[in-house]
Amino acid sequence: MIAISPQSRSAAARLRPADLARLAAVGLRTRKLRAALSALGIAIGVGAIVAVLGLSSSSAAGLNAEIAALGTNLLTVQAGQSFTGATAELPLAAPGMIARLPGVYEVQTTAQTSVNVYRSPVIPSVNTNALTVDASTLNLPAASGTSVAQGEYLNAATANEPDCVLGAAAAQLLGIDKIFPGERVWAGNTWLYVVGILKPDVLSPDVDSSVLVGYPFADKYLGLNGYPTTIYVKAVDSQVNRVYNLLAAQSNPENPSEVDVSQPSSALVAQADAKSAFNTLFLGLGAVALLVGAIGVANIMVISVLERRSEIGLRRALGATRAHIRIQFLSEAILLAVIGGAAGVLAGSLATAIYAHGRGWQTVIPAQAWAGGIAAALVIGAIAGLWPALRAARMSPTQALWTI
Amino acid sequence: MSAGTVTVSAAGLAESASPVLELTEVTKVYPGTPPVHALRDVSVRVQAGELVAILGPSGSGKTTLLHLAGTLDRATSGQVLVTGLDVARLSDRQLAGLRASSVGFVFQQFFLAEHETVLDNVADAMLYAGVSQATRRAIAAEALARVRLGHKLTARPTQLSGGERQRVAIARAVAGSPAIVLADEPTGNLDQHTGAAILDLLEELNRLGTTIVVVTHDQAVAGRMRREVRMLDGRIVSDAASQPAPSAAAAAAAASPVAPHPWDGEPR
Numbered sequence: 001m002i003a004i005s006p007q008s009r010s011a012a013a014r015l016r017p018a019d020l021a022r023l024a025a026v027g028l029r030t031r032k033l034r035a036a037l038s039a040l041g042i043a044i045g046v047g048a049i050v051a052v053l054g055l056s057s058s059s060a061a062g063l064n065a066e067i068a069a070l071g072t073n074l075l076t077v078q079a080g081q082s083f084t085g086a087t088a089e090l091p092l093a094a095p096g097m098i099a100r101l102p103g104v105y106e107v108q109t110t111a112q113t114s115v116n117v118y119r120s121p122v123i124p125s126v127n128t129n130a131l132t133v134d135a136s137t138l139n140l141p142a143a144s145g146t147s148v149a150q151g152e153y154l155n156a157a158t159a160n161e162p163d164c165v166l167g168a169a170a171a172q173l174l175g176i177d178k179i180f181p182g183e184r185v186w187a188g189n190t191w192l193y194v195v196g197i198l199k200p201d202v203l204s205p206d207v208d209s210s211v212l213v214g215y216p217f218a219d220k221y222l223g224l225n226g227y228p229t230t231i232y233v234k235a236v237d238s239q240v241n242r243v244y245n246l247l248a249a250q251s252n253p254e255n256p257s258e259v260d261v262s263q264p265s266s267a268l269v270a271q272a273d274a275k276s277a278f279n280t281l282f283l284g285l286g287a288v289a290l291l292v293g294a295i296g297v298a299n300i301m302v303i304s305v306l307e308r309r310s311e312i313g314l315r316r317a318l319g320a321t322r323a324h325i326r327i328q329f330l331s332e333a334i335l336l337a338v339i340g341g342a343a344g345v346l347a348g349s350l351a352t353a354i355y356a357h358g359r360g361w362q363t364v365i366p367a368q369a370w371a372g373g374i375a376a377a378l379v380i381g382a383i384a385g386l387w388p389a390l391r392a393a394r395m396s397p398t399q400a401l402w403t404i
Numbered sequence: 405m406s407a408g409t410v411t412v413s414a415a416g417l418a419e420s421a422s423p424v425l426e427l428t429e430v431t432k433v434y435p436g437t438p439p440v441h442a443l444r445d446v447s448v449r450v451q452a453g454e455l456v457a458i459l460g461p462s463g464s465g466k467t468t469l470l471h472l473a474g475t476l477d478r479a480t481s482g483q484v485l486v487t488g489l490d491v492a493r494l495s496d497r498q499l500a501g502l503r504a505s506s507v508g509f510v511f512q513q514f515f516l517a518e519h520e521t522v523l524d525n526v527a528d529a530m531l532y533a534g535v536s537q538a539t540r541r542a543i544a545a546e547a548l549a550r551v552r553l554g555h556k557l558t559a560r561p562t563q564l565s566g567g568e569r570q571r572v573a574i575a576r577a578v579a580g581s582p583a584i585v586l587a588d589e590p591t592g593n594l595d596q597h598t599g600a601a602i603l604d605l606l607e608e609l610n611r612l613g614t615t616i617v618v619v620t621h622d623q624a625v626a627g628r629m630r631r632e633v634r635m636l637d638g639r640i641v642s643d644a645a646s647q648p649a650p651s652a653a654a655a656a657a658a659a660s661p662v663a664p665h666p667w668d669g670e671p672r
Binding site: 014015016018019023026029030310311313314315316317318319320321322323324396397398401 | 471474476477496497500501502503504505507509511513515517518519528529531532533534536537
C-alpha cells in the first residue's frame, strides 16, 4: 500500500500551488454561466478602455504614417508682426535669397490679393466664405504637399489668363466638385475660369481654402502688390534643421524677428499625440463599467461563499487552514476578474483592429492599455474578493458543516 | 467469521495500543442566553483499533463530542488529546495539519463534490497534506478498491446510488490512513439494507486496523459496534461492550442478513 511520508504527516497542513490553481477554477467550472455574466462587467470596462486607447493610438499612427508619406522636409515662411504690432511684409527678394541656401531644392510662393471669390455675381458681396484669390508660383502643389485632383495646375500660359485652380476646401465652399468646360467663378469684377481642383492639403491648410491664379495675371488685373505672403521651402532631409534655423535671417536680413518660420509636419505630429476630450469621456465610462463589474464580482463571491458553506466545512475537516480557504476564494475572484479582463482586452483590440482597418490605419494597441487592463482586472478581483474570502475563512468548520 | 474471536482480538489491541483519542473531564459551553452546556465533564478514551459507537438521542451532546474529537472545535475546559497531542496547545494551522494527516470524517450527507470524479473526490482527502496529485490519485484508487468501488473511478457522484456515495465518502475518510475515523450518522440518509452494508464495510475496515468512532441515535447501528458509549444531556451514562440490539432492531437485522454482503457478489 502507498503511504504518505512521515515528514508530510508531521508537518502543518499545506497546499501545493498547482492544487490552488485547480481549486480557484472550481467555482467557475461548476457555475459557468454565472461566472461568465459576472466577468462580463469587467470585460466591458476593460474593453472600453483598451478600445479608446487603441483607437487614439491607431489614429495617431495613421496620421503619423500620412505625415511620413508627405515628408517632414517642408518649411514655411510667413510674414510675422513688426515691432509695433503691424503686419510685416516679406521682402520681394526673399524667395530668391532662400533658394540660394544650401540644401534647399524647391521654393514656391503664394501672395494674397484683396479680391474675394463668389460662385456668381448675384451672390451678395458680404458672403465671401472667407475665400480670397491668391497668386501662386507654378509648382506649388508639389511643394505644399498636395496634387491635382482634377484638371491641371497653372502653367506659364494659363498664369497670364483669367484661369484659376481651386483648393479642396475652396471648391467645396463654392459648390464645384467637377470641372465642366467653361466652369467659372466670380472674382469681384471679372470671371475666373476653373482649370483644376486640388486634393486636400494636409500640411498646408492655407492652400486648401485658396483660389489660385498666376502671378502675371494677379499683377495685371487684381492689384497684387507683389510681396509674397507665404513661402514654401523644401529642403533635403539631412539639412532641414539647419535650413530651418537660417530661414528667418535669410528671408529678411534686416528684421529677422518679423518672419515666422514653421515646420507644418511638427504641428501635425503634436496634433496626432493630443488626446481628445472624447477619450477622457470614454475612459471615464470604462472606469464606471469597471467599478460596476467589481461590485458584480464581489456580489457573486458573497453568494458563492454562502452557497458553498458545506464545501468550506468539508475542506476544513479535510485539513484546510483558514488561510487555505481565504486564498482559495481570493484566487477564484482574481481568476474571474482576470478572465473578464482578458476578454475585455481581446474585445477592445478586435474593435480597434476592425475600425483601424476600415480607416486604413495601422492597428496599435499600446502596451499600457492591455497590460493596464489585465492589471486593473487583477487588482479589482483582489479587492472585490477580499471581503468574501475573509468571510469564508472566518466561518467556523462546525457551523459550516452542520447548519445547512 | 466468529464474533467471539473478533472481540478477543479487538480487546487484545485495546490492551496494548496507546489511546488515539483521549478526552478528560471535557466541558463544552456554547455562549448564549442562557448558555448551552453541551458537554459536562466527559471523559472517554479510544484505543487504536477500536470500533466505538457513541449513542444518544438528539441534544445529548454526541455531535459536539465528535466536533471536539475531530478538532473542529475547542473544549471550554478539560483536555482533548488526539494521537497524544493536546488540542488546546496547537494553533489553528497545526490543528488543520492534524486533521489532514490523522483524522478522517464520514458525514450523514456524504458531502461529495458533484463536478469531480469519484477518484478525485477521494484524492482530495490528501489535498492539504502536501501530496502530489499523482500520488493522491494512486492512494485514492487503492482506497476505492478497498470499498469495492474500484470499477467506478471515473464516475461522478451523481451517477451513484446513496450507498455507493457513502462508500466513496468512507474511502475518502480512510484514504490517508488516518489514526481515527469519525463517522456522524453514516447510515442516516440510507435505507436499512444499504445502511447494513455500510456498517459491514466499517467493520471490515476496522478489522484491517482502522480506529472508527460512529455517532448515532440508532440502537441497531450501535449494536453492530464492539463498544457502546451512551450519552444523555451532555454526560456519558454508560460505556461498555455492546449490548445485543433490542428485539425490533434484532428483527430488522435478521431481515437484512449481514452475510452475504450486497457488494460481495459484485464483479470487481
